[in-house]
Amino acid sequence: MNAWINNRPVTFEEGETILQVAKRLGIFIPTLCALLPLDHTPGTCRMCITEIERKETPGKRELVTSCTTPMLEGMAVFTHTPEVRHRQRQQAAWIFSDHDQDCASCVRHGNCELQDVALYVGLQNNSCNGRFIAKRPVDTSAHGLLRDVNKCIRCGRCVEVCRKVQGISALTLDDIGTKRGVGIVGADRWIDSPGCVECGQCTLVCPTGALGEKDQCDTAIDWFDDPDIKTIVAFAPSARVTIGDEFGLEPGKNTEGQLITAIKMLGADFVCDVNWGADVTIMEEGNEFLSRLRTGGTLPMMTSCCPGWVTYVEKHHPEMMGNLSTTRSPQGIFGALAKTWFAKTHNIDPKKLRFISIMPCTAKKEEAARPQLARNGMPDTDLVITIREFARILRRYGISLPTLEPSKYDSPFMAENTGAGMIFGVTGGVMEAALRTVHHVVTGKNLDGIEYLPVRGMEGIKEATVDLGPGGSVKIAVANGLRNAEELIQRVKSGKADYQFIEVMACPGGCIDGGGTARIKNSYLSHAAARAKTVYQIDRARVYRQSHANPDVIRLYDEFLGKPNSELAHHLLHTYFTD
Numbered sequence: 001m002n003a004w005i006n007n008r009p010v011t012f013e014e015g016e017t018i019l020q021v022a023k024r025l026g027i028f029i030p031t032l033c034a035l036l037p038l039d040h041t042p043g044t045c046r047m048c049i050t051e052i053e054r055k056e057t058p059g060k061r062e063l064v065t066s067c068t069t070p071m072l073e074g075m076a077v078f079t080h081t082p083e084v085r086h087r088q089r090q091q092a093a094w095i096f097s098d099h100d101q102d103c104a105s106c107v108r109h110g111n112c113e114l115q116d117v118a119l120y121v122g123l124q125n126n127s128c129n130g131r132f133i134a135k136r137p138v139d140t141s142a143h144g145l146l147r148d149v150n151k152c153i154r155c156g157r158c159v160e161v162c163r164k165v166q167g168i169s170a171l172t173l174d175d176i177g178t179k180r181g182v183g184i185v186g187a188d189r190w191i192d193s194p195g196c197v198e199c200g201q202c203t204l205v206c207p208t209g210a211l212g213e214k215d216q217c218d219t220a221i222d223w224f225d226d227p228d229i230k231t232i233v234a235f236a237p238s239a240r241v242t243i244g245d246e247f248g249l250e251p252g253k254n255t256e257g258q259l260i261t262a263i264k265m266l267g268a269d270f271v272c273d274v275n276w277g278a279d280v281t282i283m284e285e286g287n288e289f290l291s292r293l294r295t296g297g298t299l300p301m302m303t304s305c306c307p308g309w310v311t312y313v314e315k316h317h318p319e320m321m322g323n324l325s326t327t328r329s330p331q332g333i334f335g336a337l338a339k340t341w342f343a344k345t346h347n348i349d350p351k352k353l354r355f356i357s358i359m360p361c362t363a364k365k366e367e368a369a370r371p372q373l374a375r376n377g378m379p380d381t382d383l384v385i386t387i388r389e390f391a392r393i394l395r396r397y398g399i400s401l402p403t404l405e406p407s408k409y410d411s412p413f414m415a416e417n418t419g420a421g422m423i424f425g426v427t428g429g430v431m432e433a434a435l436r437t438v439h440h441v442v443t444g445k446n447l448d449g450i451e452y453l454p455v456r457g458m459e460g461i462k463e464a465t466v467d468l469g470p471g472g473s474v475k476i477a478v479a480n481g482l483r484n485a486e487e488l489i490q491r492v493k494s495g496k497a498d499y500q501f502i503e504v505m506a507c508p509g510g511c512i513d514g515g516g517t518a519r520i521k522n523s524y525l526s527h528a529a530a531r532a533k534t535v536y537q538i539d540r541a542r543v544y545r546q547s548h549a550n551p552d553v554i555r556l557y558d559e560f561l562g563k564p565n566s567e568l569a570h571h572l573l574h575t576y577f578t579d
Ligand code: HC0
Pocket: 235, 236, 237, 238, 239, 274, 275, 277, 278, 305, 306, 307, 329, 330, 331, 332, 359, 360, 361, 364, 424, 425, 426, 430, 510, 511, 512, 514
């Protein structure tokens, strides 16, 4: 079908809105509420006003919102007429009339979709500025999240992602008049939410600073500066393929070497890799699975390295807590071994050692605060810094990541890692890494070709049957995104599926799209494919691709733990859950 935008001929499919056609063709129309990847077009911000002329009424102009108006055959659309510009400017002024404009301290400082719109409409001398602010308290009650209703523009994107993608519906727009804004269903504060799991997906789509990560940059900086404190910093598998977005690099760019350089420049005493912890997780979790299989333990065993998922089970399905693997997450394992094995071998008083992890995740802050992951009154993981926070620290130091020379880890100690550890960062990766080792333990042989393709890809639920030779076969399933995880749970509970091993990552696509990664404006999951591709490239390039082949992990068991699931390993590397 044919139409025109700004006198340019365009083609479109029946049912497409003006905004969809414009976006597809790269013609900019401002919007603060519409989020097309989620089919979210509430039409509330009114910024996408355009003028149209219908074929049937030539010369008669109408003002419409482009997100809710279908493109029609022969229609002429104008995005930039004086009337459109006037109306958009007026609309932006009204949005600012009850918006807290303390931009300097805002978590979106310099990266705000509302500021972008003000620039687009040429907003100057706005007499409406902050005239109708009804001050509401800022909610900092959650471990990793911030909610500032004074900055909410009521677009409803957060409500939609929590409902549609996660199937949780923890958020709502509540109250009336100028007090209306993002609220918590069933509670006044985020921490008391009966449903929220702190996954942070809502923060990825918020156009302003109403929802964000809780900023703990100063704690990290203080520790780097303290001569009495030794810091050990390790970053998540997906950190190296996601932080580039914060510095304008191409999506999925591997910045591992630059990250190591940057962390050293900040003054960290030791730079390590959470991938190493992932290899240890596989040693423990793989053997835990085999032990459950052989001794009639609770099945299906469900992975427990994703804290959003763990909280989901605790809050929404406490009857299934026994299915969660007791093996700690790679972060939890890293912290425990940093404060014991690492401290001992490096002759450091654990009380003066701080482990900082750099994560794509807001829920990891909640995980780190769990009392069962502490020893002697101190958390094993002292601080979790999200990708967005870490990029902020670098900006505060004037460090531009892309310009740095890459460097290598100083020593293999808690840094040497395998391709198996690396693929933890993408959906299906924990399962694939576990199978690489479990297959080897049971059959003495490598999984054919090492790579296990049935668990790869963005599909919501993936299933497979894995042949373990004389050990029989096991049925496995992988879910990403909590709505899909709920579907999997229902299959198990209704007896429709008899899996033995399940992997769940709370965020769609896995950690590569974690709630602590860079916010890509007015889009959702748009960099997932590029990030996943790089993760698998890094896997292929690693010298070792199976966790049990990691020489530094072999050394850990030889020198310290004995064997996987030993008494000491259980004491240090396993955990429990509470509802
Ligand atoms: Fe993940 Fe992890 S893979 S949860 O997504 O298991 O956040 O990248 O660091 O701990 O390794 C996040 C990423 C991690 C942990 C690992 C696991």
